[in-house]
Structures are given as structure tokens and as C-alpha cells.
Amino acid sequence: MIARAVLRVLEERFEHYPAVVLVGPRQSGKTTLARSLGGAYFDLESEADRTRLDVEWERQVGVAARDGAGPLVLDEAQSWPELFPRLRGAIDADRGRNGRFLLLGSIAPSRMQNVAESLAGRLAIVV
Numbered sequence: 001m002i003a004r005a006v007l008r009v010l011e012e013r014f015e016h017y018p019a020v021v022l023v024g025p026r027q028s029g030k031t032t033l034a035r036s037l038g039g040a041y042f043d044l045e046s047e048a049d050r051t052r053l054d055v056e057w058e059r060q061v062g063v064a065a066r067d068g069a070g071p072l073v074l075d076e077a078q079s080w081p082e083l084f085p086r087l088r089g090a091i092d093a094d095r096g097r098n099g100r101f102l103l104l105g106s107i108a109p110s111r112m113q114n115v116a117e118s119l120a121g122r123l124a125i126v127v
Contacts, residue, residue, distance in 0.1 A: 003029060003033055010022065017099075018091040018095070018097060018101060019087060019100065019119065019124075020101070020102055020124050020125075021102075021123055021124070021126065023106065023125060024106070025106060030075075037073070037102065038070030039064060039065070039070025039071045042074055044077055044079050044083065050080055070102075071099055071100055071101055072102070073102045074102070074103045074104070076104065077103040077105045087119060088119055088122065091119070091122045101123075
């Protein structure tokens, strides 16, 4: 029941923003919900996934939310602050395309240490 309500909110935010951040405590079902949306998934606490995303960045950004593909899911986004300037660049390069990125985390980007990029106006936060 709660998952369906959160899913409806995410879908509504995806219509209006290029990126959405889903914030909640660990082990609350964020990853399970995100994986149900389709799209590529990267766990940014995993060095292997960070490396894979780094190598595949341009392709993943181009594919995200196109032709039925779900958003690019970036789990534990707070663990890789270097991601945020890249997100800003990708979003600004194609401002008219919404619903491209879903960030998951246990804290909001505005409260993350070492994140200078606010992404104001580029993302919605769902708590």
C-alpha cells in the first residue's frame, strides 16, 4: 500500500523533473521499489559499480528513460559526491527530458557533506 503511494508520487515527480531523489532509512524498500521501475541500476557504495558507471556514463545517460527504459537508478548516491557535478552537466545538456535519474539515499543531497552541487531546480526530493 505504501509502496504504491510512493510510486505514484515518483511518477508525478518524473513528469516535472529530470531527477528525483527518494530519501528514506536503510532497509526501507527504496531499492526494491526502484528496481521495479526498470532501467539500469548502480549501487554507488560498490567500487565496481562506480567504475562501471564511470565507463558507461555517456551511454547510460543517453538511454535513461528513453523508449520504455526506466530511469538510471543511482543507489546510495550520498556515498559518491563526485556524481553531482556530472548529473548537473547531463541534466543541463538535455533540460527538456524529464524522468531520467532516480537517486536513492538515506539523506537528502542538501545535507550531504562534500556535495557542493545543489541541483536546485533540477531535482525533486521525495521523503
